[in-house]
Amino acid sequence: MRSRYSAFAVGDTDYLLHTWHPRTRPATVEAGDGLEWLSLQVLHAGDDQVEFVARFRGPTGRGFIRERSQFVVLDGRWLYLAPVED
Numbered sequence: 008m009r010s011r012y013s014a015f016a017v018g019d020t021d022y023l024l025h026t027w028h029p030r031t032r033p034a035t036v037e038a039g040d041g042l043e044w045l046s047l048q049v050l051h052a053g054d055d056q057v058e059f060v061a062r063f064r065g066p067t068g069r070g071f072i073r074e075r076s077q078f079v080v081l082d083g084r085w086l087y088l089a090p091v092e093d
Contacts, residue, residue: 014026
């Protein structure tokens with residue numbers, strides 16, 4: 008999770024695609040162009056889920072993303088699968 012946040016922060020879309028599960032991976036991904044990523048707070052990590060808050064500043068001010076994400080192991084690598092819907 009932290010490495011994916013860092014990839015968003017520096018605009019490394021290749022890394023984001025490389026760490027996304029093939030079943031749910033989009034054809035392209037945007038890394039939040041125009042956003043300055045300020046912080047990542049991991050609220051909970053366990054089993055195959057990570058709940059986090061990522062704060063950013065953009066053209067219209069500050070904001071945040073709060074998500075519970077599911078990760079799975081494929082070929083020995085942890086991959087982002089999808090957000091967990093409540």
